[in-house]
Amino acid sequence: MSIPGESPILRTIDWRGRALSLAELRRELPRVASASTHDAESSVRSILDQVRSAGLPALRSFAERFDGVAQEQPKVPQAALDRALAELDPEIRRALEESIARARTVALAQRPEDVPVQLAPGANVTLRWEPVRRVGLYVPGGLAVYPSSVIMNVVPALAAGVGSIALASPPQKEFGGLPHPSILAAAQLLGVSEVYAIGGAQAIGAFAYGIPASAGFAGLEPVDLVTGPGNIYVATAKRLVKGVVGIDAEAGPTEIAILADASAPADYVAADLISQAEHDPFAASVLVTDSAELADAVQAELAAQMGWTKHRERVARALAGEQSAVVLVDTVQQGIDVVDAYAAEHLEVMTENAAAVAARVRSAGAIFVGPTAPVSLGDYCAGSNHVLPTSGTAAFASGLGVHTFLRAIQVIDYDRAALAAVAEHIVVLAGAEDLPAHGDAVSVRFADRGATP
Missing domain, CATH: 3.40.50.1980 (Nitrogenase molybdenum iron protein domain)
Known part of the structure; x- marks a missing residue:
């Protein structure tokens, strides 16, 4: 029209x-032209390789090259976090606190309970939810500033019970090489004190591989999961480190x-x-x-x-x-x-x-x-x-949620009688799959009784 x-x-x-048809709809729907991750991949792979092999010197080089910042080390001092919160506009602080409170209420309600199932006396399987040990949260810079993304990443991680959280955001030349003050203030509001002025693919590499300690820098311990949005270089880096660490998505x-x-x-x-x-x-x-x-x-x-x-x-x-x-x-x-x-x-x-x-x-x-x-x-x-x-x-x-930061661990607890009740089925199925040692691993537990029940 x-x-x-x-x-x-x-x-x-x-x-x-x-x-x-569904195929026709997906083919003809308006979509952004696929950004060529292939074009970005070689440069991102080079960045990741340098971060992994050179550590802190590579981060310094990238901070100067991409952000125009001369950086001794990337850890944001606690004093800067304190100052950012103290100097935050009171209206913005109230808005962030309201956003945090609402996000926390929803996130806590999402935390699943462990699921114990008794199949028979002595035959128990429990689905146990365990938080990821350590996560790296990326908050982009660029055309806008996203303290709200700090909230959206940190709140569900805390609700899940994650015990170790590191946050990275690009250094800003106009703020003395630190991330934007509103991002620092949001981190401080949420109790996140491990914050790094690292941007782009190099931040993802630092999270995935860690950065060894050196003079004046305590080091950055590798994480188990990386979350948060970013540009094509961040998305490509997340894809390339997937398997070394978990990722939420390629946004x-x-x-x-x-x-x-x-x-x-x-x-x-x-x-x-x-x-x-x-x-x-x-x-x-x-x-x-x-x-x-x-x-x-x-x-x-x-x-x-x-x-x-x-x-x-x-x-x-x-x-x-x-x-x-x-x-x-x-x-x-x-x-x-x-x-x-x-x-x-x-x-x-x-x-x-x-x-x-x-x-x-x-x-x-x-x-x-x-x-x-x-x-x-x-x-x-x-x-x-x-x-x-x-x-x-x-x-x-x-989307990102408490579930992102949890792993489901299956806990199997069978006593001797419960195992005996299914032993014959296990031996039969092991034989059907030509894996007889699987059956033997059950039979040996009843050898003192002369035969498998």
Whole structure:
């Protein structure tokens, strides 16, 4: 659709009258052009290799090269954390404290109980949840500052019972080579004192391989899990160290999909599309609607609201990109099929009976129901986590949560009688798989009785 006399802000994909298969939907949906991880991989691999082999000198070199900072050592002094919190704007502090309180309430409720199962007297299997020993949390710098990402990473880790937390964020030349003060203040609010001024792929390498101690630097102990978003270099580094350490995900550019019908307020829809587009020129903003009239009204609102939004150049690039569009469909049900295939990081549902419609969606990182639940609510104060799967991975992956920082350990406790009750089955199955020693490992326990029961 187009607005008479104006060029539309978003391109339009018209699927009315078409029945598309899931494969066709996934192929034709608006997506950011795949950033070439291959192009980034060689330079990231080199960075990781240098961090692993050279340690602190490599970090110093990268801080000067990428951040313009001459760095003796990357550990942020406790005095700097104290000062950042003391000098934090009181309004920002209150907002962070409210965000922390709500996120903590939700996170604590997510902590699963151990699951003991008795299959027979003396035959017990327990699923025991154990926190990861040590985690490295990455908080990006770049076009925006993200103290909220400190909250979203640290709060579920603490709720899971993680005992050792290290946080890294890029050094900022304008702040004396330290991360942004609001990031330091958020860390201090949460009791995280092990903070490093390290950015990019080198931070991921430092977490994965550790940095040996040297004169004036106590060293950085390797972690078991790395979480947190970042640019293509951070995402590539996480992929390359996966297996050495665990990772939460390889995050891509942020995205919003809005499923809306004629009842949706056009100004709300436009404001929410713009709010996501201001993150990054590659951010995706997608409207799926069965109302051509709403689509036209949203285009007009976009044109008007872009006139006063602060980051209009960045927003304009994101909305004009191939990853952003209006998708016209025949019905709300067809719209559900489209957003399920898209599997958005953030999905807003602004339709009549929005809660019922949202309940029919099966693939999204987070679903925001109705006109008074914008994505911004989830970014800061909903109590939910804003570190979510991108690039369609919500079809099989979950957002960051307490579960991210837990491992399920199966504890098997059988007494002699309980083992005897299944011994014959084990021997039979071991023989069927041509693994007779497996059966012998059971039979030997009954050798003093002359034969396997």
